[in-house]
Amino acid sequence: MTNAPLPRISCVILCHNYGRYLDRAITSCLEQEAGNYTLHEIVVIDDGSTDDTPEICRRHQDHVRIVRRPQRGFAQTLTDAVLLAEGDWIAPLDADDWFHPAKLRTCAEAITPDRLLIDHWETVVGVDGRPLLPEPHPGGNTSTLLVRRDAARSLLPVTNEIHFHALRDAGHGHTLTEPLANYRLHPASMTDRTLNGSSQHYRADVCVDLADRLIALTAAPPAWATAAALRRISHRYRARAAGHRVEAHLQRGHRLHTLRPLAAMLYHSLRGHAPFSAWLRTLASVARDRPLAAPPPAPATVPTPTSPPPLGRSAV
Template sequence: MTTPPRISCVILCHDYGRYLARAITSCLDQKPGDYLLQEIIVIDDGSTDETAEVCRRYRDFIRVVRRDSRGFGPTLTDAFLLAEGDWVAPLDADDWFHPAKLRACAEAITGERLFIEHWEYVVDAAGRPLVTDPHPGGNTSTLLVHREAALTLLPVVNEIFFHALRHAGHGCVLPVPLVHYRVHAHNMTDRHTPGVSQRYRADVCTALAIRLRTMAAEPPAWTTASVLRRMAHHFHAQAAGHRVEAYVQTGQRHACWRPLAAMLAGTIRSCAPPRPWLRAIASAVTGHPQAPLRELDNSGAGDTESDHSNTRT
């Protein structure tokens, strides 16, 4: 008999004390299954609100790590450094898990699988449905990641770094909503100013591409140098695509052609389908953004937005 996977739930919190109790309770209320809940950790990233008081109320059930504010990337990195489980389920403090989250993800764990992603319910600040149908995930709270594999990618800037495991053939996507993903006025990502989110996404993809190329010199056990180089080209293409979209959103279509060329080169070198590039060039020619500025979109293809300690995608 195989040993059930040990899962660490790690909650990332910066001034989200008003939401934190629900996040903690959602970890405590998980339905039993073929897994062991190793621990619940709350990383308090320099909060100045009621976060400390909420943590005190749950002190018998959680481990709290308090420190000065370091930002989202270092907090997500620490989630994997601090965890003791075989797998890590990161949770933004303003989101909360569906009771079947851990059970469903544990059932999807197979021999070579290192990354599991699932869909989400999108809700507003009060927890009311904001989008009628379940929405594709990809952001922090929709993941379950094998800890040892994740350690090879640290330090991370954003949760998209862990998507490299899926691109390397070690992941799966469950089309089942297993988290409530909250969109509210205090998300750090600017959803109203054209180009801001897209430029951020471009920077994240570029950082990941550089990391993957560096890793190719000494590949981890879960992949090869050639796969890492191919993924680096893929994420360079993703970065270029986000820059095209940023230029279209800001009315700078004349600046689109250089990133379009870079996107085409990355697409060819990564042996990826040309459809994203064709969409980008159509957007540049027509001047119409590929999606409404405030539309929610998943991060599975490299679309990421980061809140200070909570990713909003």
């Protein structure tokens, strides 16, 4: 009896005008510890950068596959990352973040036949790369995922890495509490935190998009979920979208605008057989007229190590 082949992993780096951080991102992929996996390739998708990104890519061209094209935005770049990857598993990486040396080895040890998504915790760092928080922070964003390529392709097109979380909701995920990526907070991060509620509205839009995609999949369900499960998960994401809308309105001081999304959150929680804990927390925040999350910091400031951990770029 022969041993099963080692899982092939593709590291795919998503970059738009992050040349100042890109070298560290690439190096973190090249310096991964050996383990029960094969580093099949490192791909950099340069999404129309106008800074020194092309120059950084040229320095690593002997070890990295470079895909340079006109700017198409994050959603298309993430979709292309899944289409371009040739490995069995995909480790996406935002170019302003970088992996811990044990990232691929540790994730590979968690691979089992029934798992399609592995996520892990992160170290939140500032512009200079130094930790901002004394303890690791739960992940869920781009750089904290390892996703099975064929399962990821069944969800395309995606607008955000939240789409891959549906695999976990279908019972095919696994979370590691080791901080295996460094998540950088800086004024040029993708998610807009300059206006109260803007980040929450963005997350709501992503959740609605994913819910629509899951319903579309019910016509020909993928191997990882039944049509009934897809409908149930879809309702759960609509409930999360409504919860984000409530939060956005509270952050902007529009308490009366929370009533409709609050009702929608309850309806979709019921249809999705979701726990009521999230709805009750949201209801309590409306009753107190106080957002669950603190307003975002001004774009030029950096949170201190004692600040509460900010949401990831696209945390659900």
